[in-house]
Amino acid sequence: KQEVTQIPAALSVPEGENLVLNCSFTDSAIYNLQWFRQDPGKGLTSLLLIQSSQREQTSGRLNASLDKSSGRSTLYIAASQPGDSATYLCAVYGNQFYFGTGTSLTVIP
Amino acid sequence: SQTIHQWPATLVQPVGSPLSLECTVEGTSNPNLYWYRQAAGRGLQLLFYSVGIGQISSEVPQNLSASRPQDRQFILSSKKLLLSDSGFYLCAWSLIGGIDTQYFGPGTRLTVL
Numbered sequence: 001k002q003e004v005t006q007i008p009a010a011l012s013v014p015e016g017e018n019l020v021l022n023c024s025f026t027d028s029a030i031y032n033l034q035w036f037r038q039d040p041g042k043g044l045t046s047l048l049l050i051q052s053s054q055r056e057q058t059s060g061r062l063n064a065s066l067d068k069s070s071g072r073s074t075l076y077i078a079a080s081q082p083g084d085s086a087t088y089l090c091a092v093y094g095n096q097f098y099f100g101t102g103t104s105l106t107v108i109p
Numbered sequence: 110s111q112t113i114h115q116w117p118a119t120l121v122q123p124v125g126s127p128l129s130l131e132c133t134v135e136g137t138s139n140p141n142l143y144w145y146r147q148a149a150g151r152g153l154q155l156l157f158y159s160v161g162i163g164q165i166s167s168e169v170p171q172n173l174s175a176s177r178p179q180d181r182q183f184i185l186s187s188k189k190l191l192l193s194d195s196g197f198y199l200c201a202w203s204l205i206g207g208i209d210t211q212y213f214g215p216g217t218r219l220t221v222l
Contacts, residue, residue: 004152034210043199043213044153089152096168097143097211099153 006100023090111136128187132200
């Protein structure tokens, strides 16, 4: 069974800092990997989708990379802002979606 | 544009009572529909998914059930709630199975007392 792990579980950084969130998965037989953002008490919002044949995707200040062979993905956030504070979840799709437990990010003004 | 609705937003129910959570999608046809539960400190757990009307696949055996009476309507039910059913329930939709991204609803916070 696929297992998705996210490290760290929580992260607190000062505004303006660049940061990296990590996601690892045990089964490399995936179709894609996605990064989501979840605000407290809200649903998930898709940030980036990387197909298995791709290495990275970029959207604004966000850059996600995928190394399928090693079972790893990173989400890079440049010049963090207080509005980036949220929980970030990664999910992989093989025969179904598997989600990590998320990284809770706090950006301190 | 597509939108996804869930109701109610919050629900407090006693143990042993029935449950019905509803999810509807607008602006798309023949979506794949999903029910997830997010318990405190845990990742999202896929409960049910549906690829069409009346077609339900269960991922986790438990006292919950799902139905899809219409193309864009997905219902999560229980005849008798347990304390362990408390959590945040999320509905999502996607096209083309898991190849496309999933779009999530706002969620329902269920507390079983």
